[in-house]
Amino acid sequence: MSVFGQTKLQAREEADEWRTAQRQFDLAADVIGLEPELRMVLREVQREFTCHFPVAMDDGRVEVFTGYRVQHNINRGPAKGGIRYHPDVSLDEVKALAMWMTWKCAVVNIPFGGAKGGVVVDRRRLSRRELEHLTRRFATEIGILIGPDRDIPAPDVNTDPQVMAWIMDTLSMHAGYSVTAAVTGKPIEVGGSLGRVEATGRGVTICALAAMEHLGMEPHRARVAVQGFGNVGSVAARLLEEAGCMIVAVSDEYGGLYNPNGLQVARLMEYRDREGRLQGFPGAEEIGSAGPLTADCDVLVPAAIGNQLTSRNARDVRARLIVEGANGPTTPEADEIFQSRGVFLVPDILANAGGVTVSYFEWVQDLQSFFWSEHEVNQKLQAIMHRSFAEVLKMSLEKGLPMRLAASALAVKRVASATRDRGLYP
Numbered sequence: 001m002s003v004f005g006q007t008k009l010q011a012r013e014e015a016d017e018w019r020t021a022q023r024q025f026d027l028a029a030d031v032i033g034l035e036p037e038l039r040m041v042l043r044e045v046q047r048e049f050t051c052h053f054p055v056a057m058d059d060g061r062v063e064v065f066t067g068y069r070v071q072h073n074i075n076r077g078p079a080k081g082g083i084r085y086h087p088d089v090s091l092d093e094v095k096a097l098a099m100w101m102t103w104k105c106a107v108v109n110i111p112f113g114g115a116k117g118g119v120v121v122d123r124r125r126l127s128r129r130e131l132e133h134l135t136r137r138f139a140t141e142i143g144i145l146i147g148p149d150r151d152i153p154a155p156d157v158n159t160d161p162q163v164m165a166w167i168m169d170t171l172s173m174h175a176g177y178s179v180t181a182a183v184t185g186k187p188i189e190v191g192g193s194l195g196r197v198e199a200t201g202r203g204v205t206i207c208a209l210a211a212m213e214h215l216g217m218e219p220h221r222a223r224v225a226v227q228g229f230g231n232v233g234s235v236a237a238r239l240l241e242e243a244g245c246m247i248v249a250v251s252d253e254y255g256g257l258y259n260p261n262g263l264q265v266a267r268l269m270e271y272r273d274r275e276g277r278l279q280g281f282p283g284a285e286e287i288g289s290a291g292p293l294t295a296d297c298d299v300l301v302p303a304a305i306g307n308q309l310t311s312r313n314a315r316d317v318r319a320r321l322i323v324e325g326a327n328g329p330t331t332p333e334a335d336e337i338f339q340s341r342g343v344f345l346v347p348d349i350l351a352n353a354g355g356v357t358v359s360y361f362e363w364v365q366d367l368q369s370f371f372w373s374e375h376e377v378n379q380k381l382q383a384i385m386h387r388s389f390a391e392v393l394k395m396s397l398e399k400g401l402p403m404r405l406a407a408s409a410l411a412v413k414r415v416a417s418a419t420r421d422r423g424l425y426p
């Protein structure tokens with residue numbers, strides 16, 4: 001029945017990412033006064049692809065998996081977006097994530113449209129061999145869609161440079177030559193970019209520091225809580241610590257840790273690499289995976305998965321500043337609560353855009369077969385993140401909009417204008 005005054009149905013509705021994405025879009029479309037025709041077009045995804053494919057498992061059985069690739073909009077350039085492996089992946093979730101990729105690329109003004117892919121699978125259940133076979137077969141299934149000029153995958157939840165290398169190799173074997181620019185987030189040896197692995201966490205850190213500056217918060221006095229200790233959360237925690245912040249809470253999918261006197265990120269990483277999880281780390285209070293969300297802190301970085309900040313817990317959040325490392329961690333209901341309480345939120349499509357920005361650099365480097373130093377990559381990333389943060393903040397202050405709405409409005413405006421310029425075919 002009702003939990004925290006909310007029925008199960010309401011809770012399910014609130015957690016529906018596609019509804020969230022469309023709602024956020026509607027608000028942005030209202031702000032910029034988007035004409036009804038474009039509203040209809042941009043409110044939907046352009047292409048959605050579902051496949052069911054067999055994989056030979058180690059024990060000789062054949063299992064059939066379901067995967068998706070969705071392209072929301074390709075008016076500003078090739079479709080771009082990651083591939084996630086997760087048991088909860090659904091077509092609606094992938095549609096929302098694809099739409100967010102369109103806005104994300106537009107916010108940082110890189111010449112890509114938005115896409116996303118996913119396979120319904122618990123990666124922890126797969127052996128390395130099964131993971132490779134699943135990846136190669138899925139790459140073959142979506143091979144009719146992807147390519148350097150058309151749609152370029154990248155890592156996302158539970159996928160990594162190795163998975164990208166297999167996708168690139170599969171496409172290359174079919175083509176008969178190496179198509180490095182068809183995938184980003186690859187290992188350096190096969191056309192990856194220096195700085196790509198850290199890029200999302202680095203972008204989150206740049207946004208967090210820019211927001212602190214705007215709010216008059218000193219990094220040396222800021223206590224930071226991070227949910228998720230994967231590629232985004234652990235890097236953001238490390239870089240924020242380097243910038244002088246104190247990391248007081250962290251978590252992964254198995255549990256969380258809290259220490260009001262600070263946790264040392266290098267030690268956490270060592271422990272996580274050795275034990276495969278954070279749980280049991282000495283000298284910290286165990287708080288559960290969702291613990292960091294409501295921990296006593298100044299800055300909160302949700303960097304795990306979607307739907308973590310909802311109407312159920314938003315009032316318990318103590319941070320003054322939220323910087324979204326994950327995609328879609330906040331529901332519209334929680335957004336309203338944060339606005340009414342004056343919480344400053346840097347939205348996902350801006351805060352975590354560092355990843356796709358360096359993916360863009362990787363694609364450019366692959367196409368030119370000319371590679372940059374890590375310093376160059378980081379400098380260019382910093383310039384783009386700073387510019388984008390400033391543009392969104394300006395819009396927010398000028399129009400009196402929360403940062404999420406300002407970012408979406410800016411993005412929708414850019415995509416709408418590209419769509420208008422190109423005109424309606426035929």
Ligand code: GLU
Binds near residue numbers: 157
């Ligand atoms: N999956 C990442 C994201 O959500 C990166 C996408 C990319 O690099 O294409 O932004």
